[in-house]
Amino acid sequence: SEEMFKQIANFIKNELGPETPWHVTQFSGAISWKLQHLPDTLIETLKKAYNIGKEAGLKYVYTGNIPGLASEDTVCQRCGALVINRTGYFIVRQDKKGKCPKCKQDLNLIIK
Template sequence: LTHLPPTPISTLEKAYKIAKEVGLKYVYIGNVPGHPYENTYCPYCHKLLIKRIGFSVLENNIVNGKCKFCQKKIAGVFLP
């Protein structure tokens, strides 16, 4: 697919907003280093859960399956 132009950031942002509006809780976009939507936020307290850059996780604020800030359970399977 390298012959195709990259998806415009505005399109990715629109998809992000639509996903949030329909109730998806853990939405993020990729391949936009430094963009705030590249990260995952707690659906309850809205603090940063997972900070990413590219394919790397720089910060993980999920402890024992819960948001480390508000202690609400975060859906998912978490590896040690």
């Protein structure tokens, strides 16, 4: 529910900090024959959670399991440049050692 998303987003912001990532992923019943009777999470639900997280002040909110949504990617918080492009489990990094390629902002990433 919208209220639940607000509570989660505010908890993350207030208790863990606004730079804590929040990954909102689609559930799919197809992952197990025991769960096939359960409906998949609607894309609109993920978009709603994403927007609520951003409105709450979270800097890094991502959607997952829906390839192609721009909300899978990481963008620079200062200039909006694409930093990490994600499509499913495939990642293309644009950053240079944790810095934005456009404005050189420190991206506060843990890189391994």
